[in-house]
Each structure stands twice: as structure tokens, then as C-alpha cells.
Amino acid sequence: MDFQFYFKKMESSEALKLLARKKLTDQLFKIMGTPSKVHLTFFVEGNAQSAHCSITTRNGTKLYAEATSDNMYNAIDLLCHKLFAQVQRCKTRVLSKQKRRFPQIALLNTESAEATNDEYAIDAGDIIKMEAALRPYRERFLN
Incomplete structure (x- = not known):
């Protein structure tokens, strides 16, 4: 599992890296397994703080989500919720396809x-x- 963190218009923070890594591994990877690449970008535009995440799984599926909030920690939480919903949809789609076949x-x-x-x-x-x-x-x- 390869995490890559990018910080734009803000300084690098180990606390944000640890929090994002912990949230993603705890919530998402239990369901979908370990992905091959995770790209996280944190940036600030005015008062809005945003987090973008792009995940590439081992079978080639790509997931992308972005969240904006007034606090970076809230943005990470929103991002994890959005990615969790995407993973659930993908998993349901695959299982229903298997049941049909x-x-x-x-x-x-x-x-x-x-x-x-x-x-x-x-x-x-x-x-x-x-x-x-x-x-x-x-x-x-x-x-």
C-alpha cells in the first residue's frame, strides 16, 4: 500500500498524514482490501480547506472523492464518508453481477x-x- 501526500498552499503536517492514513485504513480497507496506490492532496483556498483523494485498487478500479470544509479534520472525515459510499456501491455492483451470472x-x-x-x-x-x-x-x- 503506497500513500502519497501532497500539500498545496500549506505546510506539511504529520498529524494530518497520520489521521488520514488511520481513517482510510480503519474504515475503507477492511471492506475493500489493500489498494495499490493512494494519493491525498490537502490545500487551502481562502477560508476553505479541501482534501482530495484518489485510490487505485489492485484490480484497476479508481475511486476519487473531494471534500471541502472550514476545518481540515472535518474535510478528512467527509472525504472518508464519500469514499466509503463509493466502495459500498462498487461492492454491491460486483456482487449483484456475480449473482446474475x-x-x-x-x-x-x-x-x-x-x-x-x-x-x-x-x-x-x-x-x-x-x-x-x-x-x-x-x-x-x-x-
Whole structure:
């Protein structure tokens, strides 16, 4: 994970760097995994303080958000909320696309998600269902 911080029309601040890094790693990266590049730009224009963030994930997805506030710490909070919403939308989009392409596998995933890992034992019927769900995929891509 590569963080790059840029400060325009203001001095570099270690406190802002640490806060932004902590907020992004705590809120976003638990959901989306570790991205390859994160570019954060902080700048001041008059009384408005702004933060811009550009994230490139490992699969090439690019996320961009900007926030402006009277306080840089509030701008970082707003920025994290905007990025969190984008990540949720992307994740929902990918999951819905998977459910449309392979409805049998999506059904198996929802059935197994209802039981916890300790309570769920693998049954022969589950293996047969999984094999039947994967058969069209194997025929299409492996032959």
C-alpha cells in the first residue's frame, strides 16, 4: 500500500498524514482490501480547506472523492464518508453481477452465510449442489 501526500498552499503536517492514513485504513480497507496506490492532496483556498483523494485498487478500479470544509479534520472525515459510499456501491455492483451470472452459486453462498462456521458442517448434498452449479462454468471456460 503506497500513500502519497501532497500539500498545496500549506505546510506539511504529520498529524494530518497520520489521521488520514488511520481513517482510510480503519474504515475503507477492511471492506475493500489493500489498494495499490493512494494519493491525498490537502490545500487551502481562502477560508476553505479541501482534501482530495484518489485510490487505485489492485484490480484497476479508481475511486476519487473531494471534500471541502472550514476545518481540515472535518474535510478528512467527509472525504472518508464519500469514499466509503463509493466502495459500498462498487461492492454491491460486483456482487449483484456475480449473482446474475451464476445464480446457483449465489444461492449456495446465501445458504452458507445463514449458518456460522462452527454450526455448518459440509454435507454430501452441498458438494453435489456446488458441482452442479460449477458445471456450466467449467464447460464454458475449461473446454
